[in-house]
Amino acid sequence: MPSRKVFVAVACFVILSVLISSVLQLGKARPDLLEKLVPSTATRKQHDTEKGGDEVAGHPSAKDISWLADLDVKYPIKYAERDVVVRPQPGLRRESLTKIHEALFPPVNELVGVNGSRLELPACQPPIILDVPVYPTTPVDASNMMFGMATTLERLGDSRQVLRRWLTHTGAKMFVVVIQPGEGNAPKSEQLEAMESALRDQGMDVTLVTPLSEGESYTESYFSLVKIMYTHRANVTTWFAVMDDDTFFPSMQSLQAMLKRYEPDEEYWIGAISDSWWSVGHYGMMAFGGAGIFLSRALTAVLDKEYETCTTEMHAAAGGDERIMRCINGHTETKLTNEPALHQMDIWGDLSGVYESGRILLSLHHWKGRGYPVDLMNLVSDICGDCFLQRWQFGPDTVLSNGFSIAQYPEDEIAHGLDFSKAEMTWDSRTIQESVNPGTAHSMSPSRPRLELDKQKIQYRLVESAAVDGRGVRQTYIHKSKKDEETDTAEEMDTVLVLYWSREGEHAPTGCNSTHSI
Numbered sequence: 001m002p003s004r005k006v007f008v009a010v011a012c013f014v015i016l017s018v019l020i021s022s023v024l025q026l027g028k029a030r031p032d033l034l035e036k037l038v039p040s041t042a043t044r045k046q047h048d049t050e051k052g053g054d055e056v057a058g059h060p061s062a063k064d065i066s067w068l069a070d071l072d073v074k075y076p077i078k079y080a081e082r083d084v085v086v087r088p089q090p091g092l093r094r095e096s097l098t099k100i101h102e103a104l105f106p107p108v109n110e111l112v113g114v115n116g117s118r119l120e121l122p123a124c125q126p127p128i129i130l131d132v133p134v135y136p137t138t139p140v141d142a143s144n145m146m147f148g149m150a151t152t153l154e155r156l157g158d159s160r161q162v163l164r165r166w167l168t169h170t171g172a173k174m175f176v177v178v179i180q181p182g183e184g185n186a187p188k189s190e191q192l193e194a195m196e197s198a199l200r201d202q203g204m205d206v207t208l209v210t211p212l213s214e215g216e217s218y219t220e221s222y223f224s225l226v227k228i229m230y231t232h233r234a235n236v237t238t239w240f241a242v243m244d245d246d247t248f249f250p251s252m253q254s255l256q257a258m259l260k261r262y263e264p265d266e267e268y269w270i271g272a273i274s275d276s277w278w279s280v281g282h283y284g285m286m287a288f289g290g291a292g293i294f295l296s297r298a299l300t301a302v303l304d305k306e307y308e309t310c311t312t313e314m315h316a317a318a319g320g321d322e323r324i325m326r327c328i329n330g331h332t333e334t335k336l337t338n339e340p341a342l343h344q345m346d347i348w349g350d351l352s353g354v355y356e357s358g359r360i361l362l363s364l365h366h367w368k369g370r371g372y373p374v375d376l377m378n379l380v381s382d383i384c385g386d387c388f389l390q391r392w393q394f395g396p397d398t399v400l401s402n403g404f405s406i407a408q409y410p411e412d413e414i415a416h417g418l419d420f421s422k423a424e425m426t427w428d429s430r431t432i433q434e435s436v437n438p439g440t441a442h443s444m445s446p447s448r449p450r451l452e453l454d455k456q457k458i459q460y461r462l463v464e465s466a467a468v469d470g471r472g473v474r475q476t477y478i479h480k481s482k483k484d485e486e487t488d489t490a491e492e493m494d495t496v497l498v499l500y501w502s503r504e505g506e507h508a509p510t511g512c513n514s515t516h517s518i
Contacts, residue, residue, distance in 0.1 A: 071463060073478065073494045080105045081498035083127035083471075086384040088134040088503075096358035097391045097399070097420050100128070104394035104406070105497060129504075130392065135385025140252045143171030144238045145259075148225035150177040150218060150320070151245035153187045153195060156208075158368065159245050160199065162375045166249045168203035173237075175228050176208050177221040186210075207232075222289070222320020223311065223327075230304040233297075238264035240300045242293040242324065246368040249292070250378050250388050254362055258339060259294065267334040268296035272342035272363075275443040278430035279346045289321035290365030291342040299334055306331045340443065347440060349428035352459065354444070355404040357423040358391040376465040377403040383473050383501040393420070406460040406477045406497055413456055422448040454482065460497050472502030 065079075082105055106125065147167070151159070156176060167174065180186040192208045199206040212224045222242070229240045239259055249255055262268050271287020271294060273280050279288070287293040295303070303310070303324070310327035328334055341362040345351070351372065354361075367374045380403050381388045392400045396414060399407045409418060425447045429439035440447075451457040460477035468474050479495045 067464075067466075068476075068496065071476065071478065071496070073496060074481075076493055078493050078495040079498070080496075081500065082125075083500045083502070084130060085127045085502055085504050086130050086132050086387070088385075089131045090134050092131055092133045094133055094360070094386060094390055097393055098130075099393045100130070100395075102128070102394065104128070104398050104400065128394075130384075132384045132387050132390075136253060139169040139171075140256055141171055142252050142256060143173075143234075144236050144264075145172040145241060145256075146229045146233065146237050146239070147172060147174040147241045147243060148176070148229045149174070149243050149245050149247075150179055150221040150225060152181045153178050153191060154181065155245050155368075156195060160202070162248055162367065163199070163204060163206075164202055165375050165378050166252050167206075170252050172205065172252075173232070173234075174204065174206045175225065175232065176206060177211055177225060177228065178208050179211060179218055179221050219318070219320050219323060220311070223314070223323040225320075226295070226300060226303045226324065227307045230300050233300075238297050240295045240297070242289060242295070242320070244290045244365060246366055247290055247292055248364045248367055248374045248378075250361060250364065250374075251381065251386050254360065254386055258341070258362060262296065262337070264296045265298050266296060267299040267302065267332060268294070268337060269299055269328055269334050270294040270296075270337045270339055272339055272344060273336075273442075274344045274346045275440055276344075276346035276429050277435065277437040277439055277442055278432055279344070280442075281432055283318070283322060284325060285336060286321060286325035287336055288344040288346075288365075289319065290346075290363075291344040292363045293321060293324060295324075299328070299332065302332055303327055343443075347427040347429045350426040352405065353424040353426035353447070353450070355389055356391070356399070356401040356407065357444075358389070358401070358420070359423075360386070361389060373462075377462055379403070379465045379467065380473050380475060380501050382467070383503055391420070400499075403465075403475070404462055408458040408460075409451075410456065413451070419446075419448060422446040424448055424450060426450050460495065468500070471500045472506070473500070475499045475501065 068077075156178070163174075178187055178192060192210075196206060196208045209228060211221050212228070213220070216224070225242050226240070233240075259270075262270065269287060272291040273285055274283070274288050306327060310323065310331070313330065314323045314326045325336075339362065341360050343354075343361055343364055345354075345365040347354070351370070355372075364374060378388050384390075384402075388403050390402045392402075394400065397409050397411055399409070399420065401407070423444050423446070425440075425444070427440070427444075431439045453459060458479060460479045462475055463478050464474075464476040466474050475498065477497045477499075479497075481492045481494050
């Protein structure tokens with residue numbers, strides 16, 4: 001006769017089997033109820049930090065991939081993921097391209113969709129270890145800097161998330177001249193106070209001010225930043241930076257390192273001419289505002305002294321950065337110090353060639369409205385410092401441009417001498433007829449011809465990134481399948497590649513290249 005313990009064990013097994021079967025049937029018949037049990041990120045609205053990581057409760061080897069519901073993918077899809085652990089190394093320099101002999105991902109398998117009933121455990125491999133230069137784990141002290149911009153209240157609100165990426169808790173001050181978008185649309189004082197409080201609550205030392213003169217133009221407000229910032233300077237302020245509301249500085253550490261090469265008590269006008277030779281010819285050899293204009297303490301003192309004269313003389317100037325140029329040229333002997341790592345980005349179309357070039361970009365411009373979510377792209381720098389857009393080549397054919405794309409190249413392209421030291425000319429720009437410079441030779445050289453997508457290069461673009469408790473920073477790269485124009489059906493499946501970045505010793509990677517079917 002079976003013992004009581006055996007009888008109880010058998011009974012529990014039967015009951016558990018019935019419960020599991022019922023849940024699976026519920027998932028098939030009522031996916032709406034299943035959604036209530038396991039809400040997607042569309043339901044719980046994704047923030048910068050997601051709670052709970054990717055582990056399914058009660059099943060430590062299974063992955064919660066409900067966050068994929070927010071992405072524009074069509075099931076079935078191909079899916080793979082990998083943990084990346086970064087290891088800071090003293091004395092290591094960032095290279096344009098670092099070669100890693102192993103593959104980044106294993107072969108991807110099919111993920112059927114959220115209404116299925118199977119959960120396949122991943123095939124495990126150890127995480128990839130990447131060495132990176134040593135970087136600070138706390139915000140850089142930039143209290144010697146003061147930034148200024150002129151914009152509308154609405155556009156400032158649109159810039160908040162991006163400003164947070166580089167300005168928060170750095171000690172740098174910012175003054176914003178809030179202009180009105182149209183006649184009679186001046187923002188109310190309580191609106192200014194609310195926006196200023198919101199920015200300061202996020203750790204940004206931002207002060208909102210109204211224009212110095214009633215009815216002044218955007219160009220006049222832009223130039224007035226020189227006087228406003230100099231008036232509010234502190235003893236520690238050595239550099240004054242004027243920027244546009246769609247300027248992004250990926251690394252305050254790199255920005256500070258660049259400025260340390262110059263003496264602030266000498267007259268310095270630092271910036272970058274436009275990436276477009278047409279714009280240089282049209283507007284002049286000046287520091288373009290979208291790339292950031294950096295004025296030393298000594299030069300700003302001169303501009304403040306000559307402010308009234310320059311305001312009168314420069315009434316016909318087309319832009320605020322042009323006014324600054326004319327005032328400097330008219331009242332000092334200071335010449336522009338061109339820093340080519342600052343980028344005005346006066347180029348259009350597909351900018352993959354810039355972001356995949358492996359070059360350090362101290363500033364980026366025109367991120368609004370172009371489909372490049374620079375705040376998400378740059379999120380990985382919280383883990384690995386100045387690794388944003390750093391490139392690693394995995395195996396013979398895969399290149400990661402960190403935060404922008406994963407590109408796979410047919411082996412014959414590599415064999416035929418594809419030179420990764422040259423930027424791929426994917427962008428469009430204005431040209432000047434009969435000029436030896438076709439448009440961007442001065443700013444983007446050396447370069448190479450554009451490759452044909454999906455034939456000479458398969459590109460997986462970053463579409464999502466988030467901080468995940470216990471896992472570090474997640475990046476999601478997607479390659480969308482092409483559609484057959486006659487049948488309006490996909491020729492193949494969308495492919496989703498996911499990387500989880502963490503610092504050595506800070507998180508416990510799963511050690512799995514995960515390939516799921518649900």
